[in-house]
Amino acid sequence: MDPQAGSSIFDDEDERSPFSSPQTPDPFPRIVREAPLPTDGEPVGLSTQEILDWQAQQRQARLQGEYQRSARLLNDIVYDNLQTNLPLASLRVLNTRQTRSTFLSSLLTPLLTARQPASEDPTLGSLLELTQEVKQALVPFGLFKRIDVRLEQAQSLLAREGAVDVVVDVEEAGRVTLKSGTEFGQAEGSAYITGDVRNVFGGAETLSVSSSVGTKTRSAFEASLKTPLFASPLQSLVLSVFSLDRDNTSYASHWEGLQGGKLTWEKRNFFGGHSITYEATQRTLQNLLPNASLSVREAARPGPSLKSSLMYAYASDTRDKTFLGTTGRLFKASQEIAGLGGSAFFLKSTTETTFSRAIGTEGLFASFSARAGAVLPMFKDRPVHLADRLLAGGPTGVRGFKMNGMGPRDGEDSLGGDLMYSIGVSLFSPLPIKPEWPFKLHAFANAGKLTSLGATPKESISPLFATAPSVSAGVGLVYDFSPVRIEANFTLPLVGSRKEGLSKGFSLGMGMDFL
Structure with a gap:
């Protein structure tokens, strides 16, 4: 083709761009015009709403793909740095208005000590395991509706360079519950009403008061106070008083x-x-x-x-x-x-x-x-x-x-x-x-x-x-x-x-x- 003739960059007249003319070069080269468009692969013969739904599905699929690629990238970064040492500055628990700090300290300090050797800083892998252990230690007490544990850059000005904090962000559960119902046991039926006050003194204590009437135990009353020992959900002390009349x-x-x-x-x-x-x-x-x-x-x-x-x-x-x-x-x-x-x-x-x-x-x-x-x-x-x-x-x-x-x-x-x-x-x-x-x-x-x-x-x-x-x-x-x-x-x-x-x-x- 003779470049002096002033024709399009297309060899075939049928492939001429709508923006071109015999005298004007095409401003959109083929490589630009052939990039994927939002309508690529769009089904034909559908209503406007069906097309909008299809486009929304395509956007969601692209976002999901980007999320998965980002997650894989982040996972690779973490995996490659699991043995990297990170100074641990502190463990902070947020939004605990009803729970005593002394109780949380006695519960979580042993976990922190076990993951922080005296000779060297803990590794990233060790700190990630610590976040799971902290959550598992808090769940059995039933004090919180939500528990999020994460690593953040240390807030203290005295912290070493690159140090991190273990941050426990919680949402405390309600303290008072009332329930009523019926129960059966030993060939006896009864109706009861029970009230519980959790976290009475801020250390996972539970005060329970119940009253019932039944077919054999005509009336019964019991009040009990239960408290964990040594900040352990597996060990407790229960003090109770009771009164009942049995037929x-x-x-x-x-x-x-x-x-x-x-x-x-x-x-x-x-x-x-x-x-x-x-x-x-x-x-x-x-x-x-x-x-x-x-x-x-x-x-x-x-x-x-x-x-x-x-x-x-x-x-x-x-x-x-x-x-x-x-x-x-x-x-x-x-x-x-x-x-x-x-x-x-x-x-x-x-x-x-x-x-x-x-x-x-x-x-x-x-x-x-x-x-x-x-x-x-x-x-x-x-x-x-x-x-x-x-x-x-x-x-x-x-x-x-x-x-x-x-x-x-x-x-x-x-x-x-x-x-x-x-x-x-x-x-x-x-x-x-x-x-x-x-x-x-x-x-x-x-x-x-x-x-x-x-x-x-x-x-x-x-x-x-x-x-x-x-x-x-x-x-x-x-x-x-x-x-x-x-x-x-x-x-x-x-x-x-x-x-x-x-x-x-x-x-x-x-x-x-x-x-």
Whole structure:
């Protein structure tokens, strides 16, 4: 092509720019005109709104791509500098109007010390791990709705060059909560109202006050103050006072009034939960029915009984579900000694265990449960008070017998016992037509025995094992209605005494602990 001819830079007339003329060079070279335009790839045949939506999607996709590229770049920069040493100037917690600085210091200082060796400055990687540890340390106390932990340039004028601060920016949670509801346990239903005040003194303390009315415990009141020990969520101290009136007329022709207080130390670790409790309680057997037995009347005649006791309890639960676990085991044990003052003198020990195992792959699983207990008087002339004796029987224990109806009796009154054991085997299956429902078919067999102490150890143990235990079996439907388990069963007592209050037929059980 002859450049003197004054033609376009295009060789073909059809490719001539609309801005060009035979006399004027094209002001937009091909390389500029072929750059991507916002409308590149725009679909045709769409309405205006559909085109706008498509363009918005394209912008969002481009922004997402830019964000991902920036994130990868930042990640590469951080990764390349993980071993870089950074002087740590301070750890600052922002927006803590209700939480004491001394509490936060005792909680976070050990983390800071562990990440700041005396010989050299911590690395960037170590400081990033510290930010995660700080957040994990604060979360279990439930004091904050939001916790953001980040690294910032040190604010102090005395800080070394390049030093950083660990900044904890929090938003504190509300302090007061009120809730009401219903709960079920040990074949009893109740309605309650509870008020909690968190962070009472700025150190994650919780003040709780509750009041309830129920089918057995006609009225109850409790106030407790719980505080963590050594700034640890795994260790606490609980001080509580309580008062309640319990209706025991269904099995022992009296009401029981309790007033007292207790101090409990609690600790959780890898092996389970431990607690040590000192309790001082006054018990009164009152409102005796006209047909109350002589034994109940004799127990009530001395008036209020004061129990001053020390108890240790341990619990470990590895089940995959609280009520209908298909694997794992539950183990609970407690030992109590009464006689640290007061009028009750005894030793009591109880144990409970449950094993669960899946059977095949069709949703079948089985559980085996066992309970045992013993209460021994410390002095022969001071028998164990009626309120401290062991009880057995009912829809949450040995099914097929009335609530607390097993063991020694005087007329129509169950007196409880001193030695007890019970075992249960259960088989669970999903509903054939609705296996995903929280209902399970249930087949079970229970056995147990509750006896009194004899004059000698041999006379005490022999009745427990020399004669056949009370036995029952049945089928039913189980519903996991967390936080309680509900059973509707048809039970048939197989071995037992009429005096123990046999309960043949349909029964409903609601509670948290089932045999």
